[in-house]
Amino acid sequence: MSIVRPYGDTTGDGMVQLSFTLPVPHGKRAEGAAAQLANKMGMDPALVVHSKPMGTDFTFFVVYGRVQHLVDTDQVEVVERDYPLLTPKEVNAAVKERLRRRMVVVGGCIGTDAHTVGIDAILNIKGFAGEKGLEYYRELKVVNLGAQVSVPELVERARAESADAVLVSQVVTQRDAHLLNTREMSAAFRESFADDTRPLLVVGGPRFDETMASELGVDRVFGRGTTPGEVASFLVHRVTSAVAA
Template identity: 75%
Template sequence: MTNEQDAIGERPNEPRHVRPYGDTTGDGMVQTSFTLPLSHGPRAEAAALQLANKMGMDPAMVVHAKAMGAQYTFFVVYGKVSHIVDMDAVRVVEREFPLLSPAEVNSAVRNLLRRKLVVVGGCIGTDAHTVGIDAILNIKGFAGDKGLEYYRELRVINLGAQVSVPQLVKRARVERADAVLVSQVVTQRDAHLLNTREMSAAFAEAMGQRRPLLVAGGPRFDPLMAADLGVDRVFAKGTTPGEVASYLVHAISTDSEQ
């Protein structure tokens, strides 16, 4: 493993209070973009500046404005904010396990389980967007990182899209799944949260403490919400298959020690 992989959570020489960096350190300069339902022109630019001021940008200037049809204008605004971020008040889920190579994952699974680790995954509810779950499960993976199907000691069952919660629970029981991975991309009216809570409740009712690891992921999830959603782990956007595989090894290792 590399030093970066071992140094989980370390932030050397990080200041407690930080401000945005634009031209010089701590100058508070930021850039933002938005669209207003106004025809391109001086009034629209004045409205954009007023909005920027109300957002805390002072002074601010419109650095780009472009008509987006007859009654819409897209803006890029650059300006200064006075806000300061207190890093002691920032809460995130730090990765508490090392990133393992596929060979290390395979070796760990063999030593811990003496069999293949079974993973069942899919998109629940009406979600038909399988890009996320396929990136984690399919052998082609994501950004050059091979998916879980690539791991010799993992048996992967990808159920695809629009899987009902009862179907997911039933298949997990039939396959004797060690882990269930659920991807949610459709998020209208917090559907991803409702579906995940429904899933965790169904597994708790059907299997109790013997349920598999429950892992949820998607671009709108907050990793801090795992306990509230009733799952063991939440992964946000940008998660790689290697991170998920390393977490599964960490979780089954921790469980075997208890």
């Protein structure tokens, strides 16, 4: 069945839970404003099940209510994994056999983003979700530039290291800064490298849409929850395929 409705208390009852903040002091009027907003968003009835003051002039709400909207799962667009998921041993073997040298990966956070938790989760040996980061792979040379890396600095370091891939993380962003930064970065690499020498460009972060890779000018976009193993497997798949071609 491709047409579905939200499930709350019983199958297909359309019940959903929504949280948001309004610039209204905590109180009855604030709760009424929250219910009004939820109604305008299509929730009917809408019940304010939780409200909490956020300072003196703001209130946080959780609203529970019914929506009439249907979801057609056949119309959902996602990026499916089109490469095999490899173990660290298999990654090392593939790089050694097909590339015949260590694969070079340069990574960092560009722009004003000082939050390195994303890039560190993928690159650092401690890894993420029980998986070791790319530093653990003996056939990968990892250069982690850290936070607040300028685009020219990233391009220059990628050139100096003869990078096969460049990984960029954007975690803390405002006003779509992650999209602007990514477009600037991809344009700079395309200007500085010929198509056959440009490193693979990969970006990731919780606010990225994985379907926007071509629009952003990068080779792959990874969203929240991505593990080091997924990234390593993708890099091996793309880099070694390019060499074979």
